[in-house]
Amino acid sequence: xxxxxANPACSAHFLYLHEGRVFRxxxxxxxxxxxxxxxxxxxxxxxxxxFWLCGRCARTMTIRYRDxxxxxxxxxxxxxxxx
Numbered sequence: 074x075x076x077x078x079a080n081p082a083c084s085a086h087f088l089y090l091h092e093g094r095v096f097r098x099x100x101x102x103x104x105x106x107x108x109x110x111x112x113x114x115x116x117x118x119x120x121x122x123x124f125w126l127c128g129r130c131a132r133t134m135t136i137r138y139r140d141x142x143x144x145x146x147x148x149x150x151x152x153x154x155x156x
Contacts, residue, residue: 078127079136080145085127094131096124098138 075095078085087093099121124136124143135148 075123075125077125078130079124079143080126080130080134083127083130085129087125087127093125093127096126096136098122098124098136098143100138100141 075087077083077087078093079096085093099119101119122143126134126136126145130145133147134145137144137146
């Protein structure tokens with residue numbers, strides 16, 4: 074559940090979807106134990122997490138998934154890293 078802005082320096086609390094920006098990060102994890110009925114040939118399972126940036130932070134920042142971690146960074150730095 075999203076409760077506050079993903080920017081650690083911001084203390085804004087999540088109240089409404091129309092304020093700010095919601096990010097969905099899908100990552101795969103190694104499967105330690107198999108759930109009942111799960112195909113034993115599957116080695117990874119998908120895990121979905123949601124993050125929210127308040128309106129003020131969303132104007133200048135974005136969220137990226139890199140090297141197994143979710144990071145909040147300025148938009149310009151994200152554009153440079155993508156190219």
